[in-house]
Amino acid sequence: xxxxxxxxxxxxxxxxxxxxxxxxxxxxxxxxxxxxxxxxxxxxxxxxxxxxxxxxxxxxxxxxxxxxxxxxxxxxxxxxxxxxxxxxxxxxxxxxxxxxxxxxxxxxxxxxxxxxxxxxxxxxxxxxxxxxxxxxxxxxxxxxxxxxxxxxxxxxxxxxxxxxxxxxxxxxxxxxxxxxxxxxxxxxxxxxxxxxxxxxxxxxxxxxxxxxxxxxxxxxxxxxxxxxxxxxxxxxxxxxxxxxxxxxxxxxxxxxxxxxxxxxxxxxxxxxxxxxxxxxxxxxx
Amino acid sequence: xxxxxxxxxxxxxxxxxxxxxxxxxxxxxxxxxxxxxxxxxxxxxxxxxxxxxxxxxxxxxxxxxxxxxxxxxxxxxxxxxxxxxxxxxxxxxxxxxxxxxxxxxxxxxxxxxxxxxxxxxxxxxxxxxxxxxxxxxxxxxxxxxxxxxxxxxxxxxx
Numbered sequence: 001x002x003x004x005x006x007x008x009x010x011x012x013x014x015x016x017x018x019x020x021x022x023x024x025x026x027x028x029x030x031x032x033x034x035x036x037x038x039x040x041x042x043x044x045x046x047x048x049x050x051x052x053x054x055x056x057x058x059x060x061x062x063x064x065x066x067x068x069x070x071x072x073x074x075x076x077x078x079x080x081x082x083x084x085x086x087x088x089x090x091x092x093x094x095x096x097x098x099x100x101x102x103x104x105x106x107x108x109x110x111x112x113x114x115x116x117x118x119x120x121x122x123x124x125x126x127x128x129x130x131x132x133x134x135x136x137x138x139x140x141x142x143x144x145x146x147x148x149x150x151x152x153x154x155x156x157x158x159x160x161x162x163x164x165x166x167x168x169x170x171x172x173x174x175x176x177x178x179x180x181x182x183x184x185x186x187x188x189x190x191x192x193x194x195x196x197x198x199x200x201x202x203x204x205x206x207x208x209x210x211x212x213x214x215x216x217x218x219x220x221x222x223x224x225x226x227x228x229x230x231x232x233x234x235x236x237x238x239x240x241x242x243x244x245x246x247x248x249x250x251x252x253x254x255x256x257x258x259x260x261x262x263x264x265x266x267x268x269x270x271x272x273x274x275x276x277x278x279x280x281x282x283x284x285x
Numbered sequence: 286x287x288x289x290x291x292x293x294x295x296x297x298x299x300x301x302x303x304x305x306x307x308x309x310x311x312x313x314x315x316x317x318x319x320x321x322x323x324x325x326x327x328x329x330x331x332x333x334x335x336x337x338x339x340x341x342x343x344x345x346x347x348x349x350x351x352x353x354x355x356x357x358x359x360x361x362x363x364x365x366x367x368x369x370x371x372x373x374x375x376x377x378x379x380x381x382x383x384x385x386x387x388x389x390x391x392x393x394x395x396x397x398x399x400x401x402x403x404x405x406x407x408x409x410x411x412x413x414x415x416x417x418x419x420x421x422x423x424x425x426x427x428x429x430x431x432x433x434x435x436x437x438x439x440x441x442x443x
Contacts, residue, residue: 004286004305004306006306008352035306045305050352076341100418101396101399101415102332102335188418
């Protein structure tokens with residue numbers, strides 16, 4: 001086990017000051033991923049900066065018609081939150097599929113994103129919902145679309161002196177519905193593959209479609225080609241089948257201990273079609 | 286590098302010295318001699334190390350020790366009655382034959398305690414969901430779910 005300082009700042013300014021002052025320090029929130037990697041000595045940070053006791057980073061609040069989710073909000077808090085339940089139920093559905101009760105009680109949304117795993121359960125619905133992330137440093141902050149935050153497995157747009165402080169959700173799209181489907185070997189597993197779809201209809205045609213897929217590329221992916229194929233068109237069974245084919249072509253899965261590339265590709269096609277048919281009321285997901 | 290922390294374990298004041306990377310499970314087992322809490326996988330998969338921190342079940346193998354400063358921890362030792370008599374959940378596990386090798390049992394019992402504290406009358410599905418993060422290698426899940434149901438009834442009758 002590594003030996004380093006463990007800081008428990010009580011205010012965000014203090015945490016940002018520490019992040020700037022201590023090169024090589026790592027931010028820790030729930031620790032569900034980091035503690036394992038510290039113990040295996042895969043990581044040896046100069047110091048750990050905990051986000052657990054910073055009130056402004058915990059919980060969800062309504063902001064400018066949308067919502068602001070503090071980066072240190074646990075999955076359990078997300079599941080219990082009335083704003084999420086009312087305006088972004090797909091996010092609650094994904095939170096419910098994260099690990100076990102114990103993991104959801106500790107693990108946070110910010111940690112799930114900053115960890116930048118291609119299988120991050122919260123990333124998929126957040127991509128479909130058009131979420132942005134707020135990155136803060138001592139004396140400044142910026143916001144990025146979540147699409148631009150992920151750079152590769154474990155790599156994000158966070159600079160050395162920055163901390164991911166919040167996820168910003170736009171006002172809920174009236175009339176839009178969304179679904180998250182995850183394939184795991186057993187329920188608490190990491191995703192073999194996952195799909196999130198947001199769909200809003202304008203009469204017989206799709207007004208807005210957002211599609212994200214997990215565990216099938218170096219980062220959680222937005223499938224823009226699939227979105228473009230469906231938007232402005234009537235989602236006939238032929239077109240949703242075509243969308244599934246395009247989705248299978250767009251993703252870039254690998255074979256690893258959890259599954260094969262072929263099976264992951266197959267699941268993306270099946271789940272995309274299932275999600276669309278279910279959102280269209282044609283068959284159950 | 287290390288600093289002194291103070292917290293409550295099973296209702297009693299406790300102190301420990303903890304630094305970055307130190308884990309709650311080591312403070313409990315090595316520091317305080319509370320060896321009821323087991324370490325199985327050490328990666329948050331098996332749940333043998335489940336304890337309750339401020340009302341919520343967590344994996345003690347993933348919980349930074351420095352983080353318990355000022356918090357309230359409950360371990361399986363905290364569920365026994367006076368003179369080390371078994372508490373109602375422990376008794377239900379024994380009566381239902383929900384203990385085989387016993388290694389997963391403290392974690393199972395702590396997950397059950399956290400569940401029943403928040404939901405005194407859970408459905409079988411809620412029980413299974415609450416225990417999803419607790420693996421029993423002897424595969425005694427049917428008896429374990431039965432034990433949780435019995436403990437729930439015992440708790441409501443009290």
